[in-house]
Amino acid sequence: MALAGCGTINTVMREDGVAARELKSQKTYCQSIPRVYSGVSYNFCRLNGEPNPDGAFDGHLNFVPFVFVDSLISGILDTALLPYTIYRQSADGSIIIR
Known part of the structure; x- marks a missing residue:
């Protein structure tokens, strides 16, 4: 599960469309992600989106402590x-999100 949520795995090891789809589904406000340090940028984009109304771990893996560890x-x-x-x-x- 940790590797599935890892920003670097999502941006470097998979197709660009996968990262874009993931971030779109989490309603991020990011427009693009640079490829250099793309895993860290991906995680910041996950934080720069609509908050989880429950503030808890969900299927999108946008639980704040998990994002910092990741x-x-x-x-x-x-x-x-x-x-x-x-x-x-x-x-x-760069990887285009929108």
């Missing part, structure tokens, strides 16, 4: 993947 893990993975994500950013540009 951001830490994503930051480590994003740093390890910097050469690849810098190349992808220059070749493909």
Whole structure:
């Protein structure tokens, strides 16, 4: 479950449409995500959306403590993947959400 919610996995290892769909379903206000440190950016976009009315863990994995833990893990993975994500950013540009 942790890897399914990991921002880096959603933005680097999967197709761009998957990350865009996930963020659209969570009603984020983000327009795009840069590929460099995309996992951390993905998590900030999850926080920059409509709040969960119950304030509890739900199917969208936007439970605030989980997002902070995931951001830490994503930051480590994003740093390890910097050469690849810098190349992808220059070749493909940012991941468009809207």
